[in-house]
Amino acid sequence: MKEILSGNEAVARGAFEAGVKVASAYPGTPSTEILENIIQYREIDASWAPNEKVALEVGIGAAFGGARALVAMKHVGVNVAADPLFTLSYTGVKGGLVLVTADDPELHSSQNEQDNRNYAKFVKVPMLEPSDSQECKEFTRLALEISEQFDTPVMLRTTTRISHSKSVVTLAEPVKGLAEPRLTRDPAKYVMLPGNARIRHHFVEERLQKLIEFGETLAINRMEIRDEAIGVITAGVSYQYVREVLPAASVLKLGMVYPLPKGLIRTFAAKVKKLYVVEELDPFIEELVRGLGIEVVGKEIIPICGELTPGILRKAFASVAGVVATHESPLQIDKLPGRPPNMCPGCPHRGVFYALNRQKAFVTGDIGCYTLGFMPPLSAMDTCICMGASIGNATGITKVLSPEERKKVVAVIGDSTFLHSGITALLDMAYNKAPATVLLLDNRITAMTGRQENPASGFTLMGEETFQVDFPQLIAALGIKHVRTIDPYDLEETMLVLKEEMEREEPSVIITQRACVLIKRDGVFERGTAHGVGIELCIGCKACLKLGCPAIVWQPAEGKKGRAYIDPLLCTGCGVCAQLCKFSAIGAKHE
Amino acid sequence: MSDRITNILLVGVGGQGILLASEILSETFKLAGFDVKKSEIHGMSQRGGSVVSHVRFGKRVNSPIIREGEADILFGFELLETYRYLPLVKLGGKVVANDLQIAPPSVLIGQESYPEGLAEKIRSLFPDFLLVDGLGLATAAGNPKTANTVLLGAVSTQLDIDEKYWMAALEKMVPTKALEANKKAFQLGRTL
Ligand SMILES: Cc1ncc(C[n+]2csc(CCOP(=O)(O)OP(=O)(O)O)c2C)c(N)n1
DSSP, X not given: OEEEEEHHHHHHHXXXXXXXXXXXXXXXXXXXXXXXXXXXXXXXXXXXXSSHXXXXXXXXXXXXXXXXXXXXXXXXXXXXXXXXXXXXXXXOOSSOEEEEEEEOTTOTXXXXXXXXXXXXXXXXXXXXXXXXXXXXXXXXXXXXXXXXXXXXXXXXXXXXXXXXXXXXXXXXXXXXXOOOOOOOOOHHXXXXXXXXXXXXXXXXXXXXXXXXXXXXXXXXXXXXXXXXXXXXXXOHHHHHHHHHHOTTEEEEEESEEESOOHHHHHHHHHHOSEEEEEOSSSOHHHHHHHHTTOOOBOTTTSOSSSOOOXXXXXXXXXXXXXXXXXXXXXXXXXXXXXXXXXXXXXXXXXXXXXXXXXXXXXXXXXXXXXXXXXXXXXXXXXXXXXXXXXXXXXXXXXXXXXXXXXXXXXXXXXXXHIIIIXXXXXXXXXXXXXXXXXXXXXXXXXXXXXXXXXTTTSBOTTSOBOOOOOHHHHHHHTTOSEEEEEOTTOHHHHHHHHHHHHHOSSOEXXXXXXXXXXXXXXXXXXXXXXXXXXXXXXXXXXXXXXXXXXXXXXXXXXXXXXXXXXXXXXXXXXXXXHHHOTXXXXXXXXX | OOSOOEEEEEEEETTSSHHHHHHHHHHHHHHTTOEXXXXXXXXXXXXXXXXXXXXXXXXXXXXXXXXXXXXXXXXXXXXXXXXXXXXXXXXXXXXXXXXXXXXXXXXXXXXXXXXXXXXXXXXXXXXXXXXXXXXXXXXXXXXXXXXHHHHHHHHHTTSOOOHHHHHHHHHHHSOHHHHHHHHHHHHHHXXX
């Protein structure tokens, strides 16, 4: 059976074919669809964890119980999961464990473009890197086998162009005859107190040596000898670009990018006249090859920032080897308005950011759809570092400002992000008495990454009903005395409560509660009546345009000064713009 | 089968159904016996941003993305986005676009205006540019929701792929209750 699968779908399929029993993840582009697809295999218990650290810990538990486990996250998620990961390297596993890290060169949807191959070296575990969807499937299974054979977690690294590209995959039947999970006590292996861990560190170093040996003959580390004038060492999607741009070159394709097969690299280097490494981001392979005393060209010609493309490779090699000429499109076109993403029509975040803008708040921001509040015309976000950072940042900044100035500081955080890593920061804010204001934007879902359930949603990944976390109670338990819940569609209330809480010389939290307009589950989001603009009433003051709603279109040629028009197909009837119109020109009554 | 690879670039605005169209193309090429790769950036697609999908097929395809200036066909779902990606099309390539304008944020708030005369500009660079009134044709045929399928039909005439593979792909990818309307829309597109 052949199917066209994305890298993520293929990883999910690979997990199924390899007999994975437990899958845990926290969503993050480009990794999210792995778990979203794994639920079609009902044999696998799949769940969204509140963050990546918990996801990995759940996976570790399953592996210690003797089952095969898959844990998936985006590249920055591994930072969150790094604490258990480093020590998991020492304990090793019982059932196999694969940790998928989906990196994002070019930052298509991320706050940095860190190269997670460095983690494999740092943690001292093997890392596999597939070059297409077929390999995504096969390497997932191989990773689990290596994991059990060498008693180690194995990382599988994809990049956006692998995760989100589709190619043809041949399906296979799931394995049979895996051991049944059961409890085994082995404190010397699983209890990492110094006395045990010291011993396990030796094991880790020996394991690494054995893995180097293993890599020398591993089929996925493959020499393709063609023309010997040029040899390229490469991996992942870069392999595809090399094959396309330098079809005649000899290639050493590394399926296991850590640890590297030293002997194989030496053999390959000896066979070719000039050796190159083509890899995205860091000179990871390049430095290890140099460390062997082998002369190699890499980042001198291959960019370190951003993703590679066949065009970039063509340029790089045209200047050096003269094998192909560059081919630039001679077409010149006019400068055009950009088309950045925007909050949806009816998005409950929109009015909140309008209010923050009007209050001239200094907004310590966070990551989610609401980060789009940074864009004009809302323009109300002043910092954004990583998930959960908003609250700690607000605490810190209030410590150094004058009592007058620190009233301006407002942290903004979404429900999923708060549950991911905001709770401990809020505890700190309360306990250490930082007088900042926190806006918890509760839209019942993890919207940014495509509407995944979180503990505020009331449903699990597998569609089972469960409870919804009680935010006011949780926040009160953390020691916050002033907690107020408001409806962000009520602009007047939003402005008023925000103003009052910003004035307050104590920590406080405002929960804005409204479901995301994209939630598909029945009855969660109810569309209102589309609004319209009364032609005779609109004087063209542009007040409603300050919301930046995609449903409100400015028509410069209409009326005396131009007029606003509301697209009835896009408008959800949230009514926020109507509250802004001093001339009562906007309402559900107009056509 | 020759070694030639055919490159199709689909562009438009998030939420327009570009990903489904690129799935139908890929499935068709797979059924016709080709190797296929396709690549696009998700993530922001729901939120009205610019969306690009690369589809490549041939005897064997390596890179999932099309090199700049190498697209054989540009399949545009919106005019401004079609114009934006023209530099990725090879000279003499085919441009097929939907006659639709969606205002980007800066135009909505009156900061910039939607560029005028885009269709003429495209035609001056690609003389056999095919501009399709997707919505109008689909509405006339009885179902405005099939506008993308009309366009797909128009694109299909640019490719040497037997009609039966297109039909089989539609049957696999389109929900049963919408299948007949989509087949009709596809045939309409083929006559353009
Ligand atoms: C450590 C880490 N994991 C995952 C992500 C991907 N990500 C970005 S925002 C976000 C969640 C947003 O949800 P929420 O806070 O509820 O805001 P919403 O988008 O619903 O407004 C996720 C999962 C990330 N940037 N960093």
